[in-house]
Amino acid sequence: MTDPKLKIYESVDKVVEALAGEFASFASKKEKAGEKIFLALSGGSTPQALFKTLAEKYASRINWRNIHFFWADERCVPPGDPESNYRSANELLLSRVGVPDKNIHRMRGEDSPEEEALRYESVILSIVPLKYNIPRFDWIWLGMGDDGHTASIFPDQLALMYSDRICQTAIHPVTKQKRITLTGKTLNHARRVSFLVTGPAKTEISRIVLKETELRQKYPAAHVRPSEGEVDWYMDEAATGAL
Numbered sequence: 001m002t003d004p005k006l007k008i009y010e011s012v013d014k015v016v017e018a019l020a021g022e023f024a025s026f027a028s029k030k031e032k033a034g035e036k037i038f039l040a041l042s043g044g045s046t047p048q049a050l051f052k053t054l055a056e057k058y059a060s061r062i063n064w065r066n067i068h069f070f071w072a073d074e075r076c077v078p079p080g081d082p083e084s085n086y087r088s089a090n091e092l093l094l095s096r097v098g099v100p101d102k103n104i105h106r107m108r109g110e111d112s113p114e115e116e117a118l119r120y121e122s123v124i125l126s127i128v129p130l131k132y133n134i135p136r137f138d139w140i141w142l143g144m145g146d147d148g149h150t151a152s153i154f155p156d157q158l159a160l161m162y163s164d165r166i167c168q169t170a171i172h173p174v175t176k177q178k179r180i181t182l183t184g185k186t187l188n189h190a191r192r193v194s195f196l197v198t199g200p201a202k203t204e205i206s207r208i209v210l211k212e213t214e215l216r217q218k219y220p221a222a223h224v225r226p227s228e229g230e231v232d233w234y235m236d237e238a239a240t241g242a243l
Helices: 012-032 045-058 085-097 113-127 155-162 200-211
Strands: 005-009 037-041 067-071 073-075 139-142 167-171 178-182 192-197 230-236
Touching: 005 012, 012 037, 012 045, 012 139, 012 192, 012 230, 045 085, 045 192, 067 085, 073 085, 113 167, 113 178, 155 167, 200 230
Parallel strands: 005 230, 037 067, 037 139, 139 192, 192 230
Antiparallel strands: 073 178, 167 178
């Protein structure tokens, strides 16, 4: 498994500016090579800051028609709901940079979770390139909760990290809200996975997940280590105090 690379910046703004710049360079290289990009997004405050930066600074510098957008997870709510990961990405980025509708592959949180997990799995398998018959995303952007969860894989549902499925349902352990999530099999087959982790609330869990060899095993974020790809953590100094 690939060990994570830490990329630490002084503020949230610097974190998202760094990742946005790297993504723009990557997008340019893929376009010149005549290759599409298959990207999976996550929700959360730091990804939202990234979406804003991309829309404000890179709307005309990236060929957005060359990118297919997917989601790492979604709450089982309608697309217009304030909790929808799709809604935030669409409002802050997709609708502002001219991404074609055919390139936006959202999880339908308004549908039956079990049926939607199967449908979304089939969509991914039909669009994303396969390697060893497993979808191989070019890049997946993830966050981490202060409980160590990532996507919608929570510590009490760690089996989702090792499921044979591409996409499955999950349940938030506190609110009991149903979710749809990519499984660990899919996350760990990506060419690249980037965590965006910021703020002092993430300090202790970051230390455990990144440094405590035994303790970290019960936290899903620690299990994201692509077998044939790379994983990096974009962090601000506030989140790295215990490292």
